[in-house]
Amino acid sequence: MNSSRCAACKHLRRRCPSDCIFSPYFPSNDPRRFAYVHKIYGASNVGKILHDLPVNLRAEAAESLFKEASYRIKYPVYGCVGQITMLHQQIQNAECQLARIRARIA
Amino acid sequence: MNSSRCAACKHLRRRCPSDCIFSPYFPSNDPRRFAYVHKIYGASNVGKILHDLPVNLRAEAAESLFKEASYRIKYPVYGCVGQITMLHQQIQNAECQLARIRARIA
Numbered sequence: 145m146n147s148s149r150c151a152a153c154k155h156l157r158r159r160c161p162s163d164c165i166f167s168p169y170f171p172s173n174d175p176r177r178f179a180y181v182h183k184i185y186g187a188s189n190v191g192k193i194l195h196d197l198p199v200n201l202r203a204e205a206a207e208s209l210f211k212e213a214s215y216r217i218k219y220p221v222y223g224c225v226g227q228i229t230m231l232h233q234q235i236q237n238a239e240c241q242l243a244r245i246r247a248r249i250a
Numbered sequence: 251m252n253s254s255r256c257a258a259c260k261h262l263r264r265r266c267p268s269d270c271i272f273s274p275y276f277p278s279n280d281p282r283r284f285a286y287v288h289k290i291y292g293a294s295n296v297g298k299i300l301h302d303l304p305v306n307l308r309a310e311a312a313e314s315l316f317k318e319a320s321y322r323i324k325y326p327v328y329g330c331v332g333q334i335t336m337l338h339q340q341i342q343n344a345e346c347q348l349a350r351i352r353a354r355i356a
Binding site: 186189201204205207211216220221222223224225227231232234238242246 | 289290291292294295299302303307310311313314315317318321322326327328329330331332333334337338340341344345347348351352355
């Protein structure tokens with residue numbers, strides 16, 4: 145057991161076991177990171193998602209969960225999906241511009 | 251209480267109250283829709299997100315939660331965030347093409 149608990153175990157007010165699933169990805173100096181994923185997914189779902197992945201992919205998964213949770217907290221209706229819709233729109237605009245310029249050249 | 255339960259109440263094996271928070275957005279003929287958000291967020295987090303929104307925004311929120319959950323189930327490491335990264339890349343490519351064509355014109 146670590147003498148200093150990770151952000152997740154601090155948040156959950158429990159001891160931080162040496163094999164804590166959260167500890168490598170939710171350091172104690174960034175409590176907001178765990179608070180966000182806890183609020184949106186719940187600790188047990190985050191733990192399950194991390195647990196089901198190979199160890200070398202867990203850091204990236206924790207980061208993407210944090211980003212998604214941040215979007216959902218900032219934009220509770222659309223979350224990440226709003227961002228995707230907006231980017232699709234931008235791509236369509238860029239493609240329209242390209243088509244117009246190509247037509248002008250031709 | 252409804253005689254036919256919504257997909258959420260069926261999934262949770264409970265009675266579907268007349269003021270069920272899930273019922274309007276998780277119809278019984280689409281059980282996968284609730285199963286997905288339940289797996290990723292948990293019923294209580296989905297209920298909380300919907301509850302905290304004005305009624306007229308809940309359908310869109312349920313839809314975006316379903317889309318995000320679908321991405322996370324399909325791409326457990328990156329979820330929606332992988333899609334956003336890919337779209338950013340596409341926009342950059344389109345902008346590079348535009349810049350090249352404009353330079354050629356000039």
